[in-house]
Amino acid sequence: MAGAAALVPASGAIAHPFVMxxxxxxxxxxxxxxDWLPGEIHVTPDDFFLYLMMNDGMAIRYGVGVGRDKLYTPGTFTVNRKAEWPSWRPTNAMIRREPEKYERFADGVPGGPDNPLGARALYLYDDDGHDTYLRIHGTNVPSTIGTAVSNGCARLTNEYVMDLYPRVDIGARVYLYPKTGIA
Structure with missing residues (x-):
């Protein structure tokens, strides 16, 4: 099996095939x-995998894209919110870092196929209950799976985040492991 073809929408233009x-x-x-318990999510950034744990060490493994260097934040988090077709606003840090790219979105982007958070989002909170602005979310750019290009979030294709979303409970623990630089 050579891989599955996905169509990459180009903002209303004709989609181009991408082979995952x-x-x-x-x-x-x-x-x-x-030691990885059922219902937990484990992200191994050097391998670009997200594991949703099941019973007896079994897991559904998804390919992901992760945060680029210095923007990826390892740690242990909790899913405290979930959203379908979420709206998005770049963080103030994103706007300061790359105003030419993000300033035009300062008022936010409504949910939908052109939204950077994609079809679904899991919102990660710290142990004190604060939003970390880290997300596990969809993307309409499947070619970013297996790369470190995001502003810190883990991304799956829209198709696969829609598969993951109903399987994850509010309160699920998420482990984002440190990058080791060995891939």
Whole structure:
């Protein structure tokens, strides 16, 4: 099997085919991990994988894109909010860092196919209950899966985040592991 073709919308233009590398397609895997508990999410940034844990060390493994260097934040978080077709506003830090790219979105972008958060979003909070502005979300640019290009979030294709979304409960623990630089 050579991979699955996905269509990349180009803001209303004709979509162009993109072949997702087979290793990034969702797969049921045996992690052999007994310390990763059912319902938890584990993101391994060097491999570009997100694991949704099931019973007996089994997991659904999804390919992801992660935050680029110095913007990726490892840690342990909790899913405290979920949204379908969420609206989006760049953070103030994003606007300061790249005003030419983000200033025009300072008033926000409504949810929909052209929104950078994609079809679904899981909002990650710290242990004190504060929004970290980190998300696990969809993207309409599947070619970013397997890369470190985001402003810190983990992204899946819209198709795969729609598969993940109903499987994750509010209160689920999320582990974003540190980058080791070994891929």
């Amino acid at each position: 590398p087979e290793r990034f397609l969702p797969q049921l895997v045996n992690t052999r991990r007994t």
